[in-house]
Amino acid sequence: GNSVTQMEGPVTLSEEAFLTINCTYTATGYPSLFWYVQYPGEGLQLLLKATKADDKGSNKGFEATYRKETTSFHLEKGSVQVSDSAVYFCVLGQNTGFQKLVFGTGTRLLVSP
Amino acid sequence: EAQVTQNPRYLITVTGKKLTVTCSQNMNHEYMSWYRQDPGLGLRQIYYSMNVEVTDKGDVPEGYKVSRKEKRNFPLILESPSPNQTSLYFCASSSGRAPRTDTQYFGPGTRLTVL
Numbered sequence: 301g302n303s304v305t306q307m308e309g310p311v312t313l314s315e316e317a318f319l320t321i322n323c324t325y326t327a328t329g330y331p332s333l334f335w336y337v338q339y340p341g342e343g344l345q346l347l348l349k350a351t352k353a354d355d356k357g358s359n360k361g362f363e364a365t366y367r368k369e370t371t372s373f374h375l376e377k378g379s380v381q382v383s384d385s386a387v388y389f390c391v392l393g394q395n396t397g398f399q400k401l402v403f404g405t406g407t408r409l410l411v412s413p
Numbered sequence: 414e415a416q417v418t419q420n421p422r423y424l425i426t427v428t429g430k431k432l433t434v435t436c437s438q439n440m441n442h443e444y445m446s447w448y449r450q451d452p453g454l455g456l457r458q459i460y461y462s463m464n465v466e467v468t469d470k471g472d473v474p475e476g477y478k479v480s481r482k483e484k485r486n487f488p489l490i491l492e493s494p495s496p497n498q499t500s501l502y503f504c505a506s507s508s509g510r511a512p513r514t515d516t517q518y519f520g521p522g523t524r525l526t527v528l
Contacts, residue, residue, distance in 0.1 A: 304455075330513075331513070332513050332514045336517075336519075341521075342521055342522070343417070343503055343505075343519035343520050343521045343522050344456075344503065344505075344517075344519040345518075345519065346516045346517070349514065349516070351513070351514045389455065389456070393512075393513060393514065393515075394513060395512040395513040396512075397463075397512070398444060398461060398463050398509070398512050399444065399507060399509075399512040399513065399515050399517070401456075401458070401517065403455035403456040403457075404455055405453055405454060405455045406455055
């Protein structure tokens with residue numbers, strides 16, 4: 301079946317450091333890929349998405365490229381801020397008559413000043 | 414403001430005492446769903462609804478019920494809660510117009526503890 305594997309956390313960085321959170325997937329068909337972010341005490345919200353191979357999603361300085369050849373969708377940011385501290389979920393989406401989402405286990409990012 | 418609301422945000426209860434967690438969205442979304450979040454497991458879908466009076470089981474439906482009598486509301490019912498249902502619960506909605514690419518809008522979560 302479909303699955304998403306993302307790196308375990310926590311990832312601890314200093315402010316202005318470069319961030320990479322790895323995500324790989326297994327899927328049949330042509331899924332979309334998402335990164336959702338969960339700030340402390342809040343629900344998940346969409347950070348970015350890519351709907352086909354080689355698409356790059358970007359938002360708030362974060363980027364991720366849909367790589368079909370390596371089945372990956374790694375999240376990157378050039379310079380993290382303390383306010384980026386959150387849990388990041390890599391998510392795979394497919395149309396099965398409705399949107400079927402498969403979530404990774406989440407990676408906690410802690411950014412210190 | 415477009416939003417998904419859930420109530421209560423926190424709930425401590427005892428085994429066997431029926432409870433309902435409410436969910437409401439103001440975006441006229443067709444699709445609504447419930448997830449539970451447990452450490453190391455990510456989010457798992459409990460139930461979903463594609464429209465009024467249309468509901469179906471997700472990946473972990475045992476011990477839960479739902480109803481969709483109005484488009485905006487999708488309550489989650491635990492008729493006889495057990496300790497293994499202690500979890501963080503999220504309601505989500507989306508337009509349903511583009512199932513493969515839709516953005517899901519999540520509520521703030523309900524932290525449930527069953528003693």
